Amino acid sequence: MPASSPFEVHDNRFKALFNSSARLEELHSGCRWAEGPVWFDDAQHLLWSDIPNQRMLRWTPDGQVSVFRSPSNFANGHTRDREGRLVSCEHGTRRVTRTEPNGSITVLADSHQGKRLNSPNDVIVHSDGSIWFTDPTYGILSDYEGYKADPEQPSRNVYRLDPATGVLNAVVSDFLQPNGLAFSPDEKRLYIADSGASHEDGAPRHIRMFDVTDSGTLANGRVFCHIDTGIPDGMRVDIAGNVWSSAADGVHCFAPDGALLGKILVPQTVANLTFGGPRRNRLFITATQSLYSVYVTATGAQRP
Secondary structure, eight states, X not given: OOTTOOEEESSGGGGGGOOTTOOOEEEEOOOSSEEEEEEETTTTEEEEEETTTTEEEEEOTTSOEEEEESXXXXXXXXXXXXXXXXXXXXXXXXXXXXXOTTSXXXXXXXXXXXXXXXXXXXXXXXXXXXXXXXXXXXGGSSSSSSOOOOOSSOTTOEEEEOTTTOOEEEEEOOOSSEEEEEEOTTSSEEEEEEOGGGTSTTOOOEEEEEEEOTTSOEEEEEEEEXXXXXXXXXXXXXXTOOEEEEETTEEEEEOTTSOEEEEEEOSSOEEEEEEESTTSOEEEEEETTEEXXXXXXXXXXXXX
């Protein structure tokens, strides 16, 4: 394999997930901390956050980059709901919001049991319309990615918002700092990153896996995999159930059995990633100052 290839094979099963001629492309640079990529297939563009610069950026396949929203309220993670609307986590306002088709913003969650959320970080939407998000303290630790403040909620919580009732419940409360999350293709499992190791020695550097019950609760939590370089942050799942996670040295790909298949080496610390493009086989990667992409032979699990 040519030395310039970004792919590092740890298990021969990984060879079926990429073409050795594919190369990592830097699509844009100049961010302070790039995060939260989300692909819009209907509009053929990618949105992502530049958190400290208080802006959301838009990339189109012709290579053009423009500002989608500024100020962004220090927005971090994004997804789309079942109607294709943008759902965002905002550090600055400590809330989860939805952008309506006319551009107005609806607040979905900003408190739990009468107290403000910390700084919602990453968010996904289930096929039943429920919204699941993590709420660590990263956005209130300083004035760099939000506004410094004392936490009012435990940093350990992961939440589920019921679309019918508007009720917000903590579905799990034993993380150090929950971060990225993703459903398996059949939505029977939920993967959640614990990234607390960035602030405490000896803290976990792993992704945990839970069974999702029919009632929308979680059961049978266990460690799915460990990250050997840096910490896990954002992640995505392909249609075969492989988990693609961010790490300090790039993107790590894990089989459904938790085995490390391989890595896509990236020259900057990766924060998040998403599958996009017309065939959902282009991996878009936000890494520190830049937006990267690389084509793979895997296909991202179907999402709005």
